[in-house]
Amino acid sequence: MSGTSPVLEVVDLVKHFEAGRRLTGGRGLVHAVDDVSFELRRGEILGLVGESGSGKSTVANCVLRLVEPTSGTIRLNGTDITHLSRRKMRPLRRELHMVFQDPYSSLNPRMTVGDIVGEPVRLHRIAKGRALDARVEQILDDVGLRAELRYRYPHELSGGQRQRVGLARSLILGPSVLIADEPVSALDVSVQASILNLLRDLQSTMGFSCLFITHDLATVEYLCDRVAVMYLGQLVEVSPRAELFRNAQHPYTQALLSAAVVPDPAVQRARRQVVLEGDIPSPLAPPSGCRFHTRCPLHDLSAPQSEEEVPELAEFSPGHLVACHLVKPGRPSPRLVEDAADIVSAKTA
């Protein structure tokens, strides 16, 4: 399943936005992404998890070159695409595409479904006329839409159908990388299920790698092979899926796991919950050192180092990386509650 060379490599990615002018003069700098490095392997689904301000969507936009990275390197199938010109980037866009969160604004209301889905094929001059139609019909069938919907306009379709159209558009050229930015968050529960199932099926038949961006851990557990957790522009933990849910190391990850509600009252009410104090700090003024230290329940144990030094994303166990001063292989792990299982469920307690 995992090939030797990664299909997407992101190295030391940094993106700072200039915020509006402040009345006191001088501009603010939004530290959207700071030194993020990860790789996406062939055929895998990597979940990128974070809350507002984590920078996960910005990472996606940088990879797609929708915004220019401030610094860092992005490699697609070995090719450095970080600073490629528009023209040079075009042919490579066949390999890389994205599904968006909002089913309403991601489709041009003035184009029919057939036009929308066929646009990549037309723009890359791969097929025309009858051949183009055939490809459009095929991909519509693959995503579970009837062929006659080609003649419809987006506003005539439901949210779920629109997301399917978005998927069809991104997959029609058979890219090697699909970035899915919260593709189901705006949909109803029952519709979410069908889109998630569809994504899983398509990924196994078409074999593309997927960077799945979300804030919902339950979806991550359902879909992803590996998980990367971001907080305020930085990666705090990267781990294979089962390991993350069983043995999360970073206090933020543990808090996140604790905060996710479980649709089962017996379990949910028996859990010991960790409620973080305060708000997520603004990316305009991220805390010094470990950005999580202002909300970390274990702050006393890690001070003063956590206030001054940025923790490195270091290997805790094979494949499991953590950025925390309290986490060292061989040392007892930081725990927000006595029993790790309590964060997740009371079943094993």
Add this chain to the structure above:
Amino acid sequence: MAQPVLDVTDLSVRFDTDDGDVHAVDRMSFTLDAGEVLGIVGESGCGKSVTCMALVRLLPETARIDGAALFEGRDLLAMPPRELRRVRGRSISFVFQEPMTSLNPVFTVGHQIEEVLARHLRLSRGKARERALELLELVRIPAPARRLDEYPHQLSGGMRQRVVIAMALACDPKVLVADEPTTALDVTIQAGILDLMRDIRERLGTSIILITHNLGVVADIADRVLVMYAGRKAEEAPVADLFSHPQHPYTIGLLGAVPRPYEGDEARRRLQEIPGRVPSLRELPRACAFADRCSRADELSRTEIPELREVRPAHSVACFHPGPGAV
């Protein structure tokens, strides 16, 4: 048995549009007891928000409301507007989904809370400010004294939602209706708000109606749950029984469609999909509204409307083929 705080009988809401009527709610009946948290669950268009807004007539002009809603013995739907205005915000208050649009951006937080107090309780400026401070402490906002003079845009989403809750609690209401209060908030912030609501219920004894599409939230704080589909009540049960023994195929479908975290390999089992789409609300089907999508549908469900029946203790369902576990 203490009298329920809210007793709604056969509430129906119809919208008068030019393309015909839209039947948003069809004969909803439910009760709300003192100090309980009632969760109303359903997907978009099921009528859950419309039901609650109809109670205090927060709906547009084109809405036609039928039925009765007894609040402390008086029918809200028959009340003259002046009396209703005294109920709104004071005895029954609302918290909506989007904290940014619930607060007026040009007034300070303190001013907005004090406005509620002045209107309903006629408190003097000094007393109002004191009470506003108390309320901000009640909702556990850090540095409350400073917040009073801040504007909404200076607060984060979670903080704003707490302010909105503070405003809703200003006059010590009997009923707090929270319409998707955490949907727009981050996961870790959501946990805090749910915790706060639990606290409010315990300390103040406020009854809470929690409208949501999120089954996890319901599992967290609801006492009883009401599942709505296409404007009708599909199922009603104590929360534990709803999750352990769902009766209506729609409820079973919903529970199967939600990814369940932390169940190891179980978490990866294929999600259940509900085929088909929600029926149009332009015509009230003279049959079970879910029949088109239901694997258990038969002649009976396609020709008659199922009425609510109690099939387990305190657990009723509107279905001809409930179960498993029906008595």
Add this chain to the structure above:
Amino acid sequence: MSAVDTVTLTSPRARRRRLLRKRFLRRPMAVAGLVVVLAFVVTAIFAPLLAPYSAGATDFNALLAHPSAKHLLGTDSLGRDVLSRIIWGARASMQAGFFSTVLAILVAVPIGMIGGYYRGWVDTVVARVTDVLLAFPFLILAVGFAAIFGASLLNATLALGIGAVPGLIRIARGETLALREEDYIPAAIANGAGDATIIFKHILPNMTSTLIVQATVTIPTAIVGEAVLSFLGLGVQPPTPSWGTMLQDAQSYLSTAPRLAIFPGLAIVLAALAFNVLGDGLRDILDPRTTR
């Protein structure tokens, strides 16, 4: 059965046109506006057939005559039939109205779109250009053109067109700014679309409703503008009829024959009002949020 499940034989474009027609017919004011607008347009085009007399025909036996069977709206100081002159005058007004607006759109929309799409220094240039243009009200431009090129309907039309450009630049720029935030724009970029494709295929078509509405309310301004310019002698030159020149002629007779000013004045008001009302109605029905 939901709309999507039934197989329809009509194309989606035809369906949308039907829907718009239905909505339009529900608005009597807009319908009235359209009828009056069409009436003026038809009058302008078929003036030779509709006018009882030719534009310059004088009748010295009936100077300043009151309305009668022979001259339905009376005659002016030279014996010319007022009704015919109003009909002929519609030509100048409609020409000025339509052509100046078309000119303004052709100039303003590309400029506004480029500024709104590229932002940065390009946008700054566009903003300054707009500011400069705003500093020249159409009146001053018309005086300038008249001084350099001589007064004529064409020059008046040009002046009116240029006068309308800054407002349209602002609108085009605003729409572009809003539309480029829609997710289908990055989707198009991910498809490999270049800037030209995005601007012309994705942004412009989504602006057409706004532009149509804006055009419909720019035209009445131009109509009134033409009347003003002709009144001042900067537009249509006598003896060619124009509602503005008719007003100019009527000045000397305001106390004795106010009808000479009232009739052309009414024509101006009616034409402008009809376009405005039509524009309002169009704005309403084209808004995607409208439910009826």
